[in-house]
Amino acid sequence: MLLLASGQAVSTAELVDGVWGDNPPTRAISAVRTYVYRLRRALEPNPVGSHVLRSVGDGYALDIAVDALDAKVFERQVIDARQHDERGRVAEAADLLSGALALYRGEPLAGVPGPYAQAQRTRLVEQRLMVLEDRLDLDLMSGRHAQIVGELAGLVTAHPLRERMLAQRMVALYRCGQPTMALDGFGASRRHLVAELGVEPGPLLRELHQQILAGNDIAYPPGRSPITSGQRLPRPAQLPAAVPDFTGRAAIVEQVAESVLASDGSTMPTSVISGLGGVGKTALAVYVAHRVKAHFPDGQLYVDLHGVDEEPARPQLVLNSFLGALGIGENAVPAGLDERAALLRSVLAGRKVLLVLDNAHDAGQVAPLLPGTGSCAVLVTSRSRIASLPGARTFELPVFDTDEALTLLRRVVGPRTATPEPAARAVVDACGNLPLAVRISASRLASRPNWTLPLLAERLSDQCGRLDELRLGDVAVANTFRLGYDQLDSESAHAFRLLSISGLHGFSRYSAAAMLDRPPAVAERLCEQLVDLSLLESVGPGRYRYHDLVRLYACDRARESEPSGDRVAALTRLLDFHLTVAITTTACGLSTGAVPMSLAADAHTLMPLADMSATRTWLTSDAEGHGASDTLYRLVQSVELDSIAGFDALVGRMLCASRDPAVAEAAPGRPLLALDRLARIDIGLARVRASCAQEDSRTLSQIAFVAAVAATMRQQLDVARACYQRVFDLSRNAGDVRGEVLATAGLGRTAAMLGDMDAAYALAEKGVSLSRDHADQHAEAFVMHVFVQIAQLRGDDEHAAALRAEVVRLWLAAKQPVPGETNWMPSGIFDWSQPKTGVGAWLGLLGHALADLDQGELARACWHQASELLAGLGHSHTVELRSLVNAAA
Template sequence: MDGVPRVPEQRSPEQSATLRFGVLGPVRAWRGEEPLATGSPQQRALLAALLLREGRTATAAELIDALWGEEPPSQALAAVRTYASRLRKVLDAGVLVSESGGYAVRGLGEGALDLAVAQEWAARAEKARTAGDLCRAREVLGRALALWDGEALAGVPGPYAEAQRVRLEEWRLQLLETRLDMDLEQGCHAEAVSELTALTAAHPLRERLRELLMLALYRSGRQAEALAVYADTRRLLADELGVDPRPELRELQQRILRADPALAEPSSPAAEPAAAPVRPAQLPATVPDFTGRSSFVTELGEVLSSAEGRVMAVSAVAGIGGVGKTTLAVHVAHRARAAFPDGQLYVDLQGTGPRAAEPETVLGSFLRALGTPDAAVPESLEDRAALYRSVLDGRRVLVLLDNARDAAQVRPLLPGTEGCAALVTSRVRMVDLAGAHLVDLDVMSPEEALQLFTRIVGEERVASEREAALDVVAACGFLPLAIRIAASRLAA
């Protein structure tokens, strides 16, 4: 049937009625060759969210957030249940299961999801390229790219779908760049020029595409046009972003000007040139009216600054809810950013919620933030943790693990190399976290509490009603969160 992505393997007659799903385009489902009705856009958004979780359970709250974000309708939970009930009637029995107040898609056959097939082809292509078999690598990578049928998750609403669309488009472009790089390695310069010209027009700020276009033009005997691409890139980056082209692009321009003989012939099969290391900057914004805690700020700052001479510095900040653990940790992390020039990672581990974040999920997110392609992210927790420590080797990165459930959740997320540091917040005192520098955070002193209250409400108002202000902060139990809420309401 036209427009149906094909899993690139021959199917036996016994497999003809198996379920297949597509997300690399509109969200669609088939039983064998028969298309299935996936319902309204919101219903397709629910199906997409479950398919992309690869069998893991999504709670009702997570699905509501995925479909509507911060402003769900009043009947959001009922709507989710209705969508799930309708999908269950369309799909095979036992595919969409209810579990722990949430839902999951289970029991799919191998190759049932086009994204999983594309990931498998991309991994095979990388192996073939590493082995020096460029012909095989190009063929297999072409199969992966052929599975896209327009924009991924096309027409699917909700913040989760939008984030996944961006992720999948970025991955598609990375695969395209890799395939085009292999085209040039095999001498297909003229053929690559037209495709690269169209791609650079569609993605004008993507420097790797422009670098490949310059090389393809030069090898096609079009030196002046190759230099014109560089001039256009430099002008565009300056106008749009106020930056210069990356060093690789500048070096290529100089080599073209010198007519470097090494540029005239394709390079021998080799791994794709390594991109500049990704420097994540994931810290949440610090509050502008941070108050007090000066001894803790100094103490934690000193521990983090000592990371250079130790395997790692772990500061576990413990305290009751609302005492200001996250605010303190984020403030300290921002002050220490200069000591960690290779980036800062952040995650809310949701340790106090009904479903704490799984370490393997967090590691997958961290690895991608550090520049690891999706296809290179391993499946198991142990392999992801090992790759994570390897990626951090030689870098100076600060990891802020907020709202941890326990030490077991934290251990796989700790960097293991000299120069990195981790800052952990939790309601429990992590005495079983080996080598941790423990900080017990209590409520604010009356003076600090009143100072925070004054910064939010205003000095003039507090000065005229000092006793009343003291009563308010005392009624808040000297907890920063409660004080901030009460003061903000008064200020408003």
């Protein structure tokens, strides 16, 4: 199996199926590995040398020279022979086929067991017989009937049901002057066919029988003169020239080429390349077509189907063009679409022709143009995902990676980009690595000797004018996007425009539902329609993003077509949605207090977050699109301290991130400034007071708690202590035990900050006891965490580390997520401008995220790496990190 795969990987599952079929042994995979080990030892006696048998993913590949396998040499010689035959060199073609047939020495894969070997034996035997018949045809064309008449007698006896061989023997006998024997052979064959299969001989044998009875000259094979005259059907060569500076795409070129050549003789390979406008689909298809055209000696047909134009090409006219290129006169072409499609299939039957159908609209346009024979292949490009073509293999073509984009820029511009510089990277980044945009930018620079790369980068830096810069003559990136946009119906076009205005790089179907004011299922359907037209990218189930340049184009269309009031309303719904997520987070247990119902958003935008794990998963995926994922994460975690203020902070940060690019760019990796957070708390208090018609004890307690936090951050500790005491009194009156615990913890922390460590310790112990009396493990973990802070303020690092280990144990025992940065790395502790410190901090955070996902070993590894890194810097939080490592052991 590995040999016949020609260096391609074969998975372990395929090996098991191929060797044992439906009856594998109990430990089939172990057996495969054992066989591979033995095979490797036999093929690679020197383990230091090159590896012949490679492990590739969940499988193996065998690297051998092309000429080392007879089956591949056979196939190449057959292709060469057919090319000679096309050029009228019949004798050379016959010699090549004879040489190929000589490679067969008995039954292929004789004695090799298993279903794969049996299938390959059948295929190779049939392949040999078909090539043998081709060679006999060439012998008859060359007048060598006398030399092969004896060989044919044995072949007919061995294969009495192969009508082509029967016809060849009749022709050879007739040309040798033995018409009686030829007719007798026909009669014997007819009786055998009727007796064995109950069918009469086919039209070829019947026609030969009539010609011999009439004593006519016989042209065999049909349509060919006894000595080739060269009067064959034309060999169209319609492929456009390949792009001379075709760049990159090495992996997908190999995959598409392999797909085009993947015919097993019975099924026709159809390959579809889809992708965004300007991504290089046509360039790739033409490049691959030129690469494989030697395998299609009967010709290559090409057509631009104008799939994104206002009037796509009609299949009926394309068929007329194809048939004319194949030598069918205009008078012989039928009028109807179905009749023309059938004639194309008939003309292409048995011929090796490659069809490149460029820029297709949909499957309905492509289907009538498909051949009906496995000897042909079809390569389609389309912006739409044509998923309904039977047996088609689809390739989604992405934009360039940065290295490929830089390579194209250098090839087009020349020596001015020989030395890598930040400006070159800035240019391709502004182009979004879109091949068309990179080529336009490079061509503009190449045609303007006075321009420099930094100047071009500066011109492209302005998002508002970027699409205007990406234009060269009649070729423009915006025009390419317009062709796709014009295909949208009104509802999809509205979604395309409105979803772009938030500035989000990525978003979920729930964010889309909020902006469009539609249920999530409807929003997802609209997004998927945009994905099908390559105007939006799918980056996961229910998650989407724009290419940067497509988003700019969509924003331009939104400013033209969407009233400003509608745009503001959409952004407002998006912010309300994220507020709803914060409320959902509270419901899942990340907050300790109730939320006024007046803060709830529309019900249809509420995302079903079943638990804290689901909530945190959303925060680390959907929030990422805002360029401020870590900020959002910390803000929602801060809900444990002040739920109302946390919500408002979330909204405020979202508003900044969506409207102010500078804030969005600066947000990742930076703790919130204290002043910023204080402002958010003040806004939150104002909103709560304004929204509460009736202030019950619980709401008043929340307000007092937030006021206490704000006073603490302002170092107004006497005010903070009074506010915490009010929280305690209100909570006790309301029977809110958790509120009492939080207030006690706050009083303890305030006492510690005032220097009264004895009181602080007593209050912390009281809070722990109170939470344990009521079996509130969540509250216990929180107050224990405050206990950690008190110990740190006292300078008792050992006690703090021990307490921290207990906090982690409590969270893990309750299968709740361990608190993240705001709970174990207060703002100001880390200098985020220092790379090593930042890496250590992020490793610590990653450990917490992995612990949330029950990935204990990976979490422990992250904490260990963080502690080692920060220990080398002499950082005080090394002890705390090591306690996490020990607790997770």
